[in-house]
Amino acid sequence: MSIASIQVSETPLVLYALRRADDALILGHRLSEWCGHAPMLEEDMALANMGLDLLGQARELYSYAAEVEGKGNDEDKFAYLRDVRQYRNLLLLEQPNGDFAHTMVRQFFYSGFADLYWRAMMKSDDAILAAIAAKSEKESAYHIRHSSEWIVRLGDGTAESHRRAQSAIDDLWAYTGEMFEADDSEWALIEAGVAVDPATLRSHWLKTVTDVVGEATLSLPKNDWMQQGGRSGRHSEHLGHLLSELQSMPRTFPGATW
Amino acid sequence: MVTALLDDTALRQQAWDIAAGVVDPEIPVLTIADLGVLRDVAVTDGRVEVAITPTYSGCPAMNMIQLEIELALEREGFRGAKVRTVLSPAWTTDWMSEEGRRKLRDYGIAPPAAGSSRRALFGVQEVACPQCGSVNTEVLAEFGSTSCKALWRCKSCREPFDYFRCH
Numbered sequence: 329m330s331i332a333s334i335q336v337s338e339t340p341l342v343l344y345a346l347r348r349a350d351d352a353l354i355l356g357h358r359l360s361e362w363c364g365h366a367p368m369l370e371e372d373m374a375l376a377n378m379g380l381d382l383l384g385q386a387r388e389l390y391s392y393a394a395e396v397e398g399k400g401n402d403e404d405k406f407a408y409l410r411d412v413r414q415y416r417n418l419l420l421l422e423q424p425n426g427d428f429a430h431t432m433v434r435q436f437f438y439s440g441f442a443d444l445y446w447r448a449m450m451k452s453d454d455a456i457l458a459a460i461a462a463k464s465e466k467e468s469a470y471h472i473r474h475s476s477e478w479i480v481r482l483g484d485g486t487a488e489s490h491r492r493a494q495s496a497i498d499d500l501w502a503y504t505g506e507m508f509e510a511d512d513s514e515w516a517l518i519e520a521g522v523a524v525d526p527a528t529l530r531s532h533w534l535k536t537v538t539d540v541v542g543e544a545t546l547s548l549p550k551n552d553w554m555q556q557g558g559r560s561g562r563h564s565e566h567l568g569h570l571l572s573e574l575q576s577m578p579r580t581f582p583g584a585t586w
Numbered sequence: 587m588v589t590a591l592l593d594d595t596a597l598r599q600q601a602w603d604i605a606a607g608v609v610d611p612e613i614p615v616l617t618i619a620d621l622g623v624l625r626d627v628a629v630t631d632g633r634v635e636v637a638i639t640p641t642y643s644g645c646p647a648m649n650m651i652q653l654e655i656e657l658a659l660e661r662e663g664f665r666g667a668k669v670r671t672v673l674s675p676a677w678t679t680d681w682m683s684e685e686g687r688r689k690l691r692d693y694g695i696a697p698p699a700a701g702s703s704r705r706a707l708f709g710v711q712e713v714a715c716p717q718c719g720s721v722n723t724e725v726l727a728e729f730g731s732t733s734c735k736a737l738w739r740c741k742s743c744r745e746p747f748d749y750f751r752c753h
């Protein structure tokens with residue numbers, strides 16, 4: 329990388345906004361990798377549209393983080409000039425697209441959470457976060473509907489689609505626990521009424537996921553061991569590869585415009 | 587043209603009318619006033635500041651709309667007008683005017699169902715064909731050609747059509 333990474337003052341609110349912005353950017357980027365490769369035209373458009381929704385959410389959250397931080401950073405600097413260890417997204421979202429079933433299961437697990445999470449965040453005492461939540465909630469609702477339909481279609485489809493969907497669930501399950509974790513930094517905001525405790529959403533999420541997975545004739549793993557680390561910058565090797573692509577232009581040609 | 591004789595109230599009305607006339611680049615029959623995107627116009631010492639609200643988080647038309655507002659005001663003599671984005675409260679398709687819904691239908695796009703509640707999102711949707719008015723319609727693709735549209739088909743007249751999604 330030819331230009332230096334920025335420094336970020338991670339106060340609780342800045343860190344909070346960056347974590348959600350990184351979630352949206354990284355998943356949005358993953359979805360954009362499908363562009364031109366999806367199994368059918370309608371699905372290509374759906375994946376691109378969902379990616380665009382997430383990119384929009386990321387931009388609003390990065391801009392808010394920049395405003396709160398007040399150190400001259402902006403949405404582009406946050407996205408392009410932080411290295412792997414400075415990224416705060418959930419491990420689930422950086423996992424490779426794999427086959428279509430892996431992409432849909434990842435989308436299903438996350439949107440099921442995001443839908444509940446943003447709906448709860450609409451009551452945040454922070455007016456900007458509440459407004460971002462009100463938009464993201466509607467977008468997430470479309471995403472969970474879309475991915476749920478696919479889970480049922482894949483699970484209750486052919487033997488091959490069933491096998492692939494089950495294998496995706498088994499592979500990604502251990503990354504779902506991180507969505508419900510909150511550290512001390514986040515607890516400061518939860519106690520102040522700015523953020524919601526994600527753990528309170530877990531039973532509702534599990535019910536939705538169990539219902540859809542059941543309808544799809546698939547099953548959830550019994551294994552409860554959960555992987556974490558993304559929120560504090562400890563990532564899988566996949567994120568570095570993703571960032572090297574996402575950041576290559578601004579890192580190679582700093583300040584380039586066209 | 588702006589003259590020193592106009593006071594701020596008259597200037598504000600003039601600036602409002604100019605901004606209100608800017609159209610959505612993707613659906614050029616709709617103005618930003620029809621869409622409910624135009625939120626406020628303020629005039630301070632002859633300087634105009636327009637507040638707009640984004641529709642969908644990732645809608646690429648928003649940058650275009652911002653630029654179009656600045657250019658429209660510039661053309662009418664308002665120098666250095668600024669456009670700012672207001673996030674709260676969040677835009678909903680319920681803010682689309684009746685006039686906007688009618689124009690959308692005439693253009694061949696089914697307008698969003700009113701009451702953008704989660705019921706409208708998840709309930710049984712009845713979307714009337716903008717060509718023949720039949721409600722014997724079906725969804726082809728939930729995500730259409732732009733962030734705001736889904737692709738539907740009329741089973742009566744067989745025409746495919748865009749539906750402006752509830753938000």
Ligand SMILES: [Zn+2]
Binds near residue numbers: 715719740744
């Ligand atoms: Zn028809």
